[in-house]
Amino acid sequence: MNLQFLTAGVVAAASLLIQAEAEAQTRFEVARAGDVEARSVVFIPGLATPGEVWTDTVASLGNTVDAHIITADGFSGPARVSDGPFVAPVAAELADYLEQEGLQDVVLVGHSMGAQIALQVAAQAPGSVDTVLVVDSVPFFARLFNAVATPEQAAQMGQQMRTQMEAMTHEQFMAMSRQGIAIQAIASEDQAQILEWMSAADQGAVARAMGEVSGSDFSAVLHEVDAKITVLAPWSEASPVPADVIAGMYERQYPVENASVHMIADSRHFIMLDQPEAFMGMLRQELAD
Numbered sequence: 001m002n003l004q005f006l007t008a009g010v011v012a013a014a015s016l017l018i019q020a021e022a023e024a025q026t027r028f029e030v031a032r033a034g035d036v037e038a039r040s041v042v043f044i045p046g047l048a049t050p051g052e053v054w055t056d057t058v059a060s061l062g063n064t065v066d067a068h069i070i071t072a073d074g075f076s077g078p079a080r081v082s083d084g085p086f087v088a089p090v091a092a093e094l095a096d097y098l099e100q101e102g103l104q105d106v107v108l109v110g111h112s113m114g115a116q117i118a119l120q121v122a123a124q125a126p127g128s129v130d131t132v133l134v135v136d137s138v139p140f141f142a143r144l145f146n147a148v149a150t151p152e153q154a155a156q157m158g159q160q161m162r163t164q165m166e167a168m169t170h171e172q173f174m175a176m177s178r179q180g181i182a183i184q185a186i187a188s189e190d191q192a193q194i195l196e197w198m199s200a201a202d203q204g205a206v207a208r209a210m211g212e213v214s215g216s217d218f219s220a221v222l223h224e225v226d227a228k229i230t231v232l233a234p235w236s237e238a239s240p241v242p243a244d245v246i247a248g249m250y251e252r253q254y255p256v257e258n259a260s261v262h263m264i265a266d267s268r269h270f271i272m273l274d275q276p277e278a279f280m281g282m283l284r285q286e287l288a289d
Contacts (some may be wrong), residue, residue, distance in 0.1 A: 026080050027090040029071045030097070035063040039287060040103045042068045042094070042121075046112025046137070047209055048201040049194075050076035053111070057272055060280055065287065068103075070094065070114075074205025075197075086209040087113070087216070091120035098128040107286055108227075111135040112269065113213045123224035131286050134231040135279070136269050138253040139218035151217045158215015165207035173203050185270045186236065194270065222256045229259035230286055232279070234267040 031051055041061070043054040051069035058067045072090055073079050081089075094117065098106060106129050110118030115137035122129040138144060142154035165173065177198045181191045198206075222229070233250045235243040243263050250261045262282065267274035 027073050027093045029073075029076075031069045031071075032067065033058050033069065034061065034065045034067045036066050038064055038066045039105060039107070040066045040068065040101075041107045041109060041283075041287070042070065042098075042103075042118075044070045044094075044108065044110040044114030044118050045072070045075065046110075046114045046135075047213070048075055048198045048206045049111070049114075050197060050200075052076075053197070053270070053272070054109075056276060057109075057280065057283070060276075061283075068097075068101075072114075072117075072205075072209075074202035074209075076200060077202065079202040079205040082204060083208070086205070086212050087117055087120065087218075091117045091124065095121045095124035095128075098125050103128055105130045107131045107133060107283075109133045109135065109283065110137065111272070112137050113209060116213065116218050119218065119221050119225055119229070122227045123221050126226050129227045131228045131230065131289070132225065133283060133286055134229060135271050136232060136234050138250060139222060140253060141214050141216075143253070144249065154217060155215045158211045158213075161214055162207045162211025165210060166204060168203070170199075170203060174199055183268055185268055186266070186274045190270060190273045219253070222254065222259070225256075225258070227258070228286075228289075229254060229256070230282065231259060231261045232264050232271055232282060233261055234269060234271050234274070235263050236266050236268060 043051065043057070045051060045053045051071040054069050058069060061067065073081055098121070108118035108121060108129055108131070110116070110132065112135070115134040116139060118132050118134070119139070122132050140154070142149040142157060168176070174195070177195060181195060184194050185191050231250055231254055233246060235246055239246070247261055247263050254261060264271050264275050264278050272279040
């Protein structure tokens with residue numbers, strides 16, 4: 001057999017395999033750090049946030065974990081997918097990823113929208129996931145602001161929000177982001193970093209994702225999750241609502257026996273940036289269990 005022909009065939013086959021794998025995983029990118037022999041932890045950022053948000057967390061854990069850091073499509077540059085649902089396809093591909101990598105006893109750490117993706121993954125891959133650490137996220141977003149909101153009302157609000165964000169210029173989009181930055185993090189340098197991430201994200205992808213999360217009720221998936229669910233909720237002195245009231249709001253969103261809510265004082269939405277020691281303490285506790 002002609003060696004040149006055989007070599008060319010092997011290269012072509014490998015190229016097709018790489019292309020097939022790339023096409024199969026279009027909804028996120030993954031970076032890996034730590035020790036591949038250690039316990040697997042998958043970090044899923046929230047809206048318009050790249051995997052970079054977990055840099056300090058992953059560095060603190062070092063080789064004690066096998067870290068998989070996810071960046072959703074469009075949250076660190078132009079999106080490859082420009083339409084259709086956002087949460088479900090990311091969750092489905094991530095569940096497939098856990099299976100393909102043969103990961104077991106996994107701890108999923110999800111912030112904001114990333115936590116709702118994590119819960120979907122836990123429901124789809126029960127044999128792989130042991131724990132979901134939810135960082136400031138609820139399955140029915142609209143009910144944080146209106147306790148009697150219906151799914152229909154939420155869907156209408158979500159569609160309106162998506163349409164509004166898609167129609168904005170980039171300058172208008174960033175002006176809106178700056179208006180709400182105070183509730184995201186306490187330190188000015190963290191606020192500036194979050195705004196940089198927002199600016200670098202694909203505005204269309206952010207609009208799709210925000211419209212879906214704000215307009216959906218993901219509560220049903222909780223009853224499909226066997227994994228332990230640990231919810232971290234923020235509170236600070238600047239909040240107009242007492243800590244016990246906020247705790248009750250989150251507890252009503254997670255009415256399942258395998259879920260528990262823990263308040264993190266002196267923090268806002270990006271708990272891991274505002275209170276890294278408290279956050280790491282909770283994460284290490286989950287890893288030790």
